Amino acid sequence: MDNERKKDPLSAYREEFPITKRFVYLDHAGVAPISRRVESVLMRFIGEALEEAMFKYGVWMSRVDEIRKKCAMLIASEPEEIAFVKNTSHGLSIVAEGIEWRRGDNLILYEKEFPSNIYPWINLRRKGVELRFVPSRNGRIHIADIKRLMDSRTRLVTISSVQFSNGFRINLGELGELCKRRNVLFCVDAIQSLGVIPMNVKEFQIDFLSADGHKWLLAPEGTGIFYCRKGLEEKLNPPLIGWKSVRREFDYDRIDFDLKTDALRFEEGSLNLLGIFALGAAVDLLLEVGIDAVEKKVLELGDLIIEEAERRGFLVNTPKSRDERAGIVSLSGEFDPVWVKDNLREMGIMVNVRGGALRVSPHFYNTCEEIEFFFKSLERLVKYS
Incomplete structure (x- = not known):
């Protein structure tokens, strides 16, 4: 174990994720497991509430303020530009329903977006807003x-970062930069x-961003x-x-409809304190590890997945260039991906299926050994399917 940690300084963080003792978890693009420190924060709040x-x-409100600051650090914004929401759809809907649209306005979105970044905009057709869909070019989006x-x-371009x-x-x-030049609002689904x-968000000139915590942020669903x-x-x-x-x-005794002038105006009622505290602990962990270090490790694991997939003759649907991918690698072959996914789960390996292909999405605490075990298991299933 000590030699392994010398090779990979992030391996010590595996202790934060008890799920690694029983399973190989490679579905962080779906719903991720939480860490021990998130569990600890949840239990502390439950005890305090009890x-x-x-x-x-x-004390709770002070904690919320601190977590807001940490979330702002994560995206390089100011704390007062951050509102806590239920999920990605909630944030995107704030934008969709909040803009004063005029009949004949249009917005631009990708034709193969996740439904969260399509349905809020389709709902605007009732206001006479035109939707213009960007075509898929072999799985890529061309800014041209x-x-x-x-x-x-x-009026707006809305896009998923990944x-x-x-x-x-x-x-x-x-x-x-294009949106800025054309005076078009820029909305990002960053989940x-x-x-x-x-x-x-400043460097990328993003106007609006929304992201739930239950994927790469390693927090529970719902915040x-x-x-x-x-x-x-x-x-x-x-x-x-x-x-x-x-x-x-x-x-409470004075009715004065004077809305807040920052993003907190979008927090309309009592906060989900349990969820916010859990999100805060998850963000603390990521900031401690360092997002640059997380990216480096995840891209390295992605390189290995691509290499092992191609060595076995599988088709890699994800761009191979590091600057065109993040944590997801999609692969397909002469097999039924749903059948393979279900059988892998029986073997204790969690992956998923999207777009008719097997989707593999490791995080920083995963190991090369887990990737190799996944491929050996996949190879065995494909051979005998």
Whole structure:
């Protein structure tokens, strides 16, 4: 074990993930396991709520403030640009329903996006908004295609930083620069990249970003972050309004509809403290490891997956270039991916199927030995299927 840790300094963090003792978990693009420190924070809050309740409220709110700062560090924003939301769909819907659309406006999105980044926009057709779909070019998105779809009535481009199916990673910097030049709002679904590759909303000129915590952030389902660039908050009409939307939120006897002027206006009611504290512990772990170190390890594991897949004659559907992928590698071959996935799970290996292919998505605590074990198991299944 000591020799292994000398080779891979991140291997010590495997102790944070008890799931590694029983399973090979390679589905962080789906629902990730939580760490021991997330469990510890959850149990602490439950104990406090059980034994102290509102006596701890001030402490809890201070913790929320600190976690907001950590989440801002993760994407290089200001804390007041961050709102806690239920999930990615929640954040994207804030944008979709908050913009004052005019009949004849249009927005641009990728034709093969995850449904969370399609349905909120389809719902705008009732307002006379046109949807313009970017075609898939062998699993890639060409920014030139996005540029061609833009005109004077284009209000917004919405895109996933990494595509859920084949793992294609778009150049956010180039796309952000295009949107800036054309005075088009830029919205990013970051759920398949946040926690595994660096994110800088200022550098990429992102206006809105949404991401749930249950994938690469290694937090439980049900809590995420929504980023709204400073200066745009008051241009979004909050689709949900509640007692926390206003400045004087604790003055219950006074009705004064004076909305907050930062992203906190989108936190309309009582917060999911359990989820936020868990998210905070998960973000702490990632910041401790370092996102650059996480990216390096995950890309190395991706290199190994691609190498082993090609050596066995499987088709790799994910771009091989490191700057065009993050944590997802998609592969297919002369096998039924659903049957293989189900049988791998029986063997204690968790992968998934998307786009008719096997999707493998390791995180920083996974090992080369686990990748090799996965391929030996896959090879055995394919041979006898």
